[in-house]
Amino acid sequence: MTTTLPAPRADVGEPVPAPRRRRRFPLGRFLAYVVLVFFALVYVYPFLIQLVTSFKTNSDATNNPLSLLPDPVTAAAFSRLLDTDFTLWALNSVWVSVLVTVGRVFLCSLAGYALARLRFRGRSAIFTAVLAVMAVPSVVLLIPKFLVLNQLGIYDTPVALFLPLVADAAGVFIMKQFFESVPASIEEAARIDGAGTFRVFWSVVLPMARPALITLTILSFQASWNELPHFIVASQDRDLYTLTKGVATLTTGQLGSGNEFPLTLGAALLMTLPVAIVFFVFQRYFVAGANDGAVKG
Amino acid sequence: MTAVPAPAGGLQTRPSRGSGRSSARAGQGRAGWAFTVPQVVLIGLFVLIPILMAFWVSLTDWRGRGSPFSGSVGFVGFDNYATILTEPGLARQDFMTSLRNNAWYVLLVVPLQTAIALGLALVLNSRIRAKGFFRTAFYFPTVTSSVAISLVFIFLFTGGGAVNGLLAVFGIDGPNWFSDSRGLLHLIGDGLGFWDSANPPAALTDGGPLGLSWWDWLSGPSIALAALILLVVWTSAGGYMLMFLAALQDVPADVREAAVMDGANRWQRFRAVTLPALRPTLFLVTTLGLIGTWQVFDQVYLISQGNPAKTTLTPAYLSYTSAFEAGQWGRAAAMSFVLFAIIVVLTTLQRFLMRDKDAIAEKKATRTAQRARAATSRTTFFQAGR
Numbered sequence: 001m002t003t004t005l006p007a008p009r010a011d012v013g014e015p016v017p018a019p020r021r022r023r024r025f026p027l028g029r030f031l032a033y034v035v036l037v038f039f040a041l042v043y044v045y046p047f048l049i050q051l052v053t054s055f056k057t058n059s060d061a062t063n064n065p066l067s068l069l070p071d072p073v074t075a076a077a078f079s080r081l082l083d084t085d086f087t088l089w090a091l092n093s094v095w096v097s098v099l100v101t102v103g104r105v106f107l108c109s110l111a112g113y114a115l116a117r118l119r120f121r122g123r124s125a126i127f128t129a130v131l132a133v134m135a136v137p138s139v140v141l142l143i144p145k146f147l148v149l150n151q152l153g154i155y156d157t158p159v160a161l162f163l164p165l166v167a168d169a170a171g172v173f174i175m176k177q178f179f180e181s182v183p184a185s186i187e188e189a190a191r192i193d194g195a196g197t198f199r200v201f202w203s204v205v206l207p208m209a210r211p212a213l214i215t216l217t218i219l220s221f222q223a224s225w226n227e228l229p230h231f232i233v234a235s236q237d238r239d240l241y242t243l244t245k246g247v248a249t250l251t252t253g254q255l256g257s258g259n260e261f262p263l264t265l266g267a268a269l270l271m272t273l274p275v276a277i278v279f280f281v282f283q284r285y286f287v288a289g290a291n292d293g294a295v296k297g
Numbered sequence: 298m299t300a301v302p303a304p305a306g307g308l309q310t311r312p313s314r315g316s317g318r319s320s321a322r323a324g325q326g327r328a329g330w331a332f333t334v335p336q337v338v339l340i341g342l343f344v345l346i347p348i349l350m351a352f353w354v355s356l357t358d359w360r361g362r363g364s365p366f367s368g369s370v371g372f373v374g375f376d377n378y379a380t381i382l383t384e385p386g387l388a389r390q391d392f393m394t395s396l397r398n399n400a401w402y403v404l405l406v407v408p409l410q411t412a413i414a415l416g417l418a419l420v421l422n423s424r425i426r427a428k429g430f431f432r433t434a435f436y437f438p439t440v441t442s443s444v445a446i447s448l449v450f451i452f453l454f455t456g457g458g459a460v461n462g463l464l465a466v467f468g469i470d471g472p473n474w475f476s477d478s479r480g481l482l483h484l485i486g487d488g489l490g491f492w493d494s495a496n497p498p499a500a501l502t503d504g505g506p507l508g509l510s511w512w513d514w515l516s517g518p519s520i521a522l523a524a525l526i527l528l529v530v531w532t533s534a535g536g537y538m539l540m541f542l543a544a545l546q547d548v549p550a551d552v553r554e555a556a557v558m559d560g561a562n563r564w565q566r567f568r569a570v571t572l573p574a575l576r577p578t579l580f581l582v583t584t585l586g587l588i589g590t591w592q593v594f595d596q597v598y599l600i601s602q603g604n605p606a607k608t609t610l611t612p613a614y615l616s617y618t619s620a621f622e623a624g625q626w627g628r629a630a631a632m633s634f635v636l637f638a639i640i641v642v643l644t645t646l647q648r649f650l651m652r653d654k655d656a657i658a659e660k661k662a663t664r665t666a667q668r669a670r671a672a673t674s675r676t677t678f679f680q681a682g683r
Contacts, residue, residue: 028423028563029423029424029425032420032423032425033425035416035417035420036417036420036421036425036431039417039431039434039435040430040431040434040435042531043434043435043437043438043531043535044434046449046450046453047437047449049449049452049453049459050449050452053452061452062457063457065452065453065455065457065458065459065462066459066462066463107335107336107339108336110332110333110335110336111332111333111335111336111337113332114328114329114330114332114333115333118325118326118328118329118332119325119326119329120325120326120327120328120329120330121326122330123329126333126337129337129340129345130340133340133344133345136344136348136637137588137591137592137636137637137640138592139592139594139613139633139636140348140592140633140634140636140637140640141344141347141348142594142613142616142617142633143351143354143616143617143620143626143629143630143633144347144348144350144351144630144633145343145347146620146621147347147350147351147354147365148342148343148346148347148350151350151364151365151366163339163343164339164342164343166339167336167339167340167342167343167344168336169336169340169344172336196324197324197325197328197332198328198331201332222440225442226440226441226442226443226444228442228443228444228595228598228599229594229595229598232598232617233617233621243442243444244442244443244444247444247445247448248444248598248599250448251444251447251448251451251599251600261452264448264451264452265448265449265452267448268444268445268446268448268449269445271442271444271445272441272442272445275440275441275442276437276440276441279437279440280433283433286436286440287436287539287543
C-alpha cells in the first residue's frame with residue numbers, strides 16, 4: 001500500500017486536505033464574509049433606524065430618514081405616547097400573555113404526557129385529532145372563532161381574549177415528543193412506590209421536563225404577545241385593546257398620527273422590548289423551539 | 298409480592314378489581330382522559346366547532362345579526378360559493394383579484410425566502426467568526442411582532458423614506474412604494490418594449506378566465522405588493538435558516554470526509570452529499586412557506602388595507618372585511634373555505650411533486666441498507682458466538 005497521499009488532480013477543484021491544515025484565507029471565505037456583512041446590515045440597520053428615529057422630532061424624522069444622529073435628541077415621542085392608551089394596552093398584553101402562557105404550558109404538558117405515556121382508550125384518536133387540528137390554517141379560523149365567541153356570549157369580554165389562545169395543538173405535540181424522548185424508568189419507580197398518576201406527573205415528571213417547559217413557555221409568551229388577528233375578531237371594546245391592536249391604530253391613522261414616525265416607531269420599540277429581552281436571555285431555547293415546531297410539517 | 302399497594306389518593310382510588318395489573322390500567326385510563334380533557338375541550342370549542350359553524354354560515358344568508366341558527370336565517374345552499382367563484386359580478390372580481398395578488402405573492406416569497414434561508418445557512422455552516430452574532434441578527438425579526446415590523450417598514454418605504462434615500466445615492470428615483478399600483482410585469486414589459494401599459498394590447502385585455510382579463514392576471518405583483526413581499530421575506534428567512542442550519546449539522550461527517558477523500562470538489566460535494574441530506578428540510582420549509590404565505594393577513598391589515606387599486610387585497614383580508622365591514626358573513630365564510638381548499642390542494646400537490654423519484658430511491662436505499670445491516674449483524678453475531 002502506498003503511504004503517500006495522492007497528488008491533487010487538477011481537474012477536481014479542491015485538493016485533498018494535507019495532514020496539516022494550511023493557514024490561508026481563501027477567496028471563498030472572503031466572499032462568505034461579504035455576504036454575511038451585507039445581510040447583517042440589511043437586518044440590523046432597520047432596527048437601528050427605528051431606535052434612533054424614536055428619539056427624533058417629527059420633522060427631523062421626515063427630512064433625514066437615513067441619518068443615525070437625532071438632531072435634536074428628544075424623548076417627546078415617548079411622553080406623547082403616554083397621552084395615548086399605551087399603558088392600558090401594555091397591561092392588557094401582560095395579563096393576556098401570562099394567562100395564555102400558564103394555561104398552555106400546564107394543559108399542553110398534561111395532555112402531552114398522557115398521550116406519550118398513559119395507555120387509555122381513545123388515545124390514538126385524540127392524537128390523530130391533534131395532528132389534524134395543527135394542519136388547520138389559523139387565518140381560516142378568524143371568522144369561525146368570532147361566530148363561536150358570539151354564540152357563547154363571551155365576545156368582547158376578557159375571557160374571549162385569552163381562552164381561545166390557550167387551545168394549542170402544537171404545544172401538545174411538542175410535549176408529547178419530549179416525554180417520549182425521556183426514559184420511563186424513574187416514573188415507573190415512583191409509581192411502584194405508590195404515587196398516583198398526577199402526583200408522579202407533578203413531582204417527578206415535570207421537574208425532569210424543564211428544558212421542554214422553558215421552550216414551550218417562551219414560544220407561548222412570544223406567540224400571545226405578538227398575536228394580532230385573534231384580538232381583532234375577539235373584541236372591539238377600547239378597554240380591551242392589547243399592544244398589537246392598540247399600536248396598530250397608530251399606523252392606520254385612527255389617532256391622526258399618520259406622519260408621527262417617532263411616535264409609531266417608539267411604540268414599536270417599546271412593544272418589542274419584552275420579547276427581545278426574553279429572546280436574548282433564552283436564545284438557545286428559541287432555536288430548539290423553532291425546530292420542535294417544525295416537526296409538525 | 299403480588300399485591301400492588303393502593304395508590305395514594307388522586308385518580309387511582311378505586312380498589313383493585315381482579316389483578317392489580319388491570320386496576321393500574323383502569324387507573325391509567327381514567328387519568329389519561331382527565332389529563333387530556335382540558336385541551337381536547339378547548340380545541341373542540343375553539344377549532345372544531347368554529348369550523349362546523351362557519352361551514353353552516355357559508356350556506357346561509359346570515360348578515361351578522363342575532364344567532365346564525367335562528368329561524369329567520371335563510372339557507373341558500375352553495376349560493377355564496379357561486380357568488381365568489383362562478384357568477385360574474387363585483388364579488389367574484391374582487392375575490393379573483395385577491396387570489397391573483399396572493400398567487401404572485403406566494404410565487405415570489407416562497408422561492409426567495411427559501412433560497413436566502415438556505416444560502417445564509419450554508420455560509421454560516423462554514424468556519425466563520427462571530428457565527429452567533431450573524432445567526433441572532435438574521436433570526437431576530439422572526440420573533441418580533443408583525444405590528445412592530447410593519448411600522449418600521451412603513452417608515453422605511455415612505456416616498457421620502459430611508460429606502461428611497463438609499464436608492465437616490467445610486468441615482469435611482471424610487472417609487473412611492475405603498476401607494477404604487479403598477480404591476481411589475483407590466484413595467485418590465487414596458488421597459489423591454491413588449492407593450493405599452495398605458496395602451497395595453499387588446500388581445501390580452503379583451504378576454505380572460507374567471508372575470509379578470511389576461512392582462513390583469515399577468516400584471517405581476519404591484520409595487521406596493523412587492524414592498525410587502527420584501528418585508529415578509531426579510532422577516533421569515535431567518536426562521537427557515539435555523540431549520541437548514543440544524544439539518545446541516547446532521548449531515549454525516551464521515552460521508553462528507555469520504556467525498557473529500559474521493560476528490561469531490563465543493564460543488565460536487567454540495568450536489569451529492571449536502572443537498573440530498575437537506576431534502577426533507579427543503580420540503581418542510583417550502584411546505585410551511587406555502588401554508589404561511591397563502592394566509593397573509595397582518596401586513597395587509599396594518600400597512601395597505603388592500604390598497605392601492607386592490608393590488609394588495611388577499612383572500613384572508615377580503616374575507617375579514619366582507620364579514621366585519623360589509624356584513625356578508627356567508628360570503629366571507631365561503632371565502633375562508635375556498636382558501637382552506639387551496640392550501641390543502643397545493644400542499645398535497647407539492648408533496649406529490651417533491652416526493653416522486655427520491656422517495657422511491659430512498660426506500661430502495663433503506664431496503665438495501667437494511668439488508669446489508671442484517672447481513673453484517675448476522676456475521677457479527679456468528680463471530681461473537683464463536
